[in-house]
Amino acid sequence: MRLIEESPHPLGYTVESIAQARVWLEPDQLVAKLCLHQQCRALIDQGFGSVGVVAKGVFAARPSAMSMFLLGKSSPAMMSARWTSAGGGPYSSRSDRCRWANVRVDMLPYWLVFLPFALGSISHRFEVRHRLGPVMLALLCGLTLFVGMRYQTGADYDGYELIYKNTTFLSLSKMLEAIDRGFYTLVWALHQIDVEMWLLNLICAIIFMVGLGRFAREMPNPWLTVVIALPYLIFVIAMSGIRQASAIGLFYLSIVAYRERRLVAAIMWLFAAASFHASAIVMLGVAGLSFSRNKFQAALIILLTALVGYYVLSSTFDVYTIRYGTKQIQSSGTIYRVLMNLAAAIPYLILRRRFPVLGEHEIKFWTNMSWLAIACLPAAAVVTSSTALDRFGLYLFPLQTYALSWLPMMFSKDGRDAKGWTILIVGYSALILIVFLGYGVNASSSIPYRVYPLFGG
Template sequence: MLPYLLSWGVFASAGLGNARRIPGSTLLALGASLTLLIGLRLEVGGDWFSYFGYIDRSFGLPFAAVFLETEPGYGLLNWFGANWGGSVFFVNTICGLVFSIGLLLFCRAQPRPWLALCLAFPYLVTVVAMGYSRQGVAIGLEMLALLALQNNKLLRFLGWIALAATFHRTVLVLLVLPASTLSGSLRFSQLIRLGLLAGAAYGLYSAVIAPDLDYYVQGYLEAEYQSQGALIRVALCALPAVAFLLNRRRFQLIPDVQRIWTLLSLMAVASAIGLFTVASSTAVDRLALYLIPLQLFVGSRVPDARLLGIPPGTWNQLLIAFSFAVLIVWLFFAGHSYAWLPYRNLLLPF
C-alpha cells in the first residue's frame, strides 16, 4: 500500500503548494515514474493473469495475422512481447507510457496541473491504468484527442480516436464530441467539417464496431452484466458534470471549449440515469470510463471559480482531501482491491 500513498503524496504536496505549472524536467521524471509504476507491476490488477492469454496466443503468430485481431494495436504489442521478448512486462510498459503521456500533457494544460494529477491518481491511475490496460491506453489517447479538439484540430482528434480504437473500440462513442463545436448557423467550412466527421464516424463504425456488434449487444446488454461499485464510479463523474452545468459561466471558457465539456457533462448525467434504466450496469460503467477526464478538467478549475463562495485555497485543500478519501476507501473497501495489494514491482526488492 505504501507505494500508492507515496505516489499520491507527491502530487498532493505539489498541489497544496498551488503550483500552476510543471517544469519540463519534472514532467519527464513523472512520465518515467508513472510508466515504471504501471508497466513493471507484478501480479497487480484484476486482469493480471488474463494478460498471459494474449501473450500465449501471439507466440509464433504470423505478423500479418496481428492486424486481423479485434484490437490490432494491443495485438501488435503482444506480438512483440511474445516473439521479441519482454512478455507481458513489455506490453504493460508501452501501455503505461502511452497512458502517462496522455495524462501528463492533459493535466499540464489545466490551470492547476498538480491538482488535476492528484485527482487522477486514486482511480484513473491506480484502478484503470493498472487494471484495464487496453482502456487505459484508450483514455490516454482520448486525452490527447480532447486537447486537439479544444484547439480546433479535427483531423488530429479523429486520428487519436482512431488509434485509441485499436486498443478498445468503445472509445468510438466520443465521435459525438466534434458535433458540439458546430454553431447554430452552419457556414460552408462547418458543413465540410460535419461531412468529414460523418464520413469518419461511419467508416470507423463499419470497420471496427459493425463486424462484432452482436458481441457487444449479447455480451453487455442481453447478458445484463452488473458491475460492483458502478454507482460510485459514475457518481464521481456526474458530480463534477452537474457542478459544471450549473456554473458554466464561472469557468470562463471560450464558446467551443465550453460546448465540448457541456456535452461531456451531459453524457455523464445520462450515464447516471442509465444505471437505473439500462439492464446492464457494466455497459454504462465501461463507457463512463471515458468521462473521467471531466473530473480533472472541472476539478482543476473549481477553486478559481469560487463555487459556493469558498476561497480558492480552501477548495484546493478540500479537493485534495477528497482525493485522499477516494484512494483510502478504494484500497480498504473496494470489492476487488485485494488484487492490487500488496503492490509489487520488478524493480522493488520486496
C-alpha cells in the first residue's frame, strides 16, 4: 500500500486531501475518491491485481479507470474493465471459459431457468389476454430471486458494489443532489437499516420483474414474452446494469398504463423510471407523439419533451457529452442488438393492422417505436459512441417482447396452429442465449453463476 499512498492523484489531489474533502460529488464519483484511500486493499483482495498493478491502473499517464470515473466519464463496468486490462482482473482467470466447449456446466443454471419458460410457451394456448397462473407466478418469483440474489455475477457488479459500500455516510440531502434520485434514495434507505448489497439487487430485480410480468399479462402468450426477454434483457441487463434495468421495468408499467389510456399514470411511471436512470425521459416524447392528433400538437410535445429532458439531464449533460462524444466510448455487439430490434420492427410495420389493439394511439406508439428501431441501423454507422446508441436501444426492447409475442397469432386463425411459430421464436431466443454465453465479450462476468452468501458461505 505504500506505493499507492505516496503517489499523487492524477487530478492533483493527494490521498490526504481526498480523504478530507467535503465537496459534494456524484455518489459514483465520490466512490472513486474514497476508493483511493479506503478500498485499494479490498480491490486487491477481490482479484483486481497486486499493489503495483492497482497503482499502475490508478496512476497511469493515460486516462486511467479511476481518473475517468472521477470525472464521471466511466461507468462501473468500464472501471472494472480497465482494472482488468491493467492486469489480473476478477474475471481474467476465467477468460478461457467464454467458449461453448468449456462452459457447458457453468451455463447450466441459465438453461435451467430458460427451459421451463420455453416449455410453457410451447404448450400454452394463445389468448387475447391471459391471467398469470400460479405456476408461472411461482416461476417468476424464482426468476426474481435468481436475478436479485446473485453474487459477483454481472459485468457491472463490482462497480455497483463499490458505489454501495462507499456511500454509507452520505446524508439524504446529499443523495438527492444526484441525477438518479430514485436509485440513490433507495441506496440511502438501505444504509439506514444496515443491510448488505443483496437487498439493493433484489429490490431492483423486483421492480424490473413486476414491470415485465405486468406487461406479459397483456400478451397472448406471457410465457413466450418472458422467453424473448431472458437471453439479453434479463440475463445481461437486469443482472448487470441495475439502474437501467429498474428504469426499463418502470417503462413497461408506463406502456401498460398508456395502452389503457391512463396518460397521467403513464407519465408518472416514466418520471419514476427517469429517477432510476435519467435517460428514460427520452421516451416521454415517443409516448406523447403517439397521442398527438395534428402537427401543432406534435411540435408542442417535442418542445415540452425537450424542455423536460433538459431540466432532468442538464446536470449531467457535460458528462454525457464527454462520455459519448469526445471520448467516443464503444460497446461491443451494438449492431447485433440493433438487428434484434429490427427483427421485431419490420414484421410489426408489415402486419400492424392485424395486431389487436385498444385504440389508434397504441398503433401509433408501436409504429413510432418501430421506426426508431429502424433508424438505429443507419445511426450505428455515424454515431461517435455506439454505447449511447446501445443504451437508447434498450428502451426499444419492449418492441421485441410485444411484436414477437403476438407474431404466432398473426399466422393463426384460432391460436391452435401457432405452435410452429412459437417453436421458431423459442429457438431464436435459445440461439441468442447460446451466442451470449458461449461467445459474448462479457460472458465471463456471468459464468459461473453465484448465489449471495447470506449465511457466511
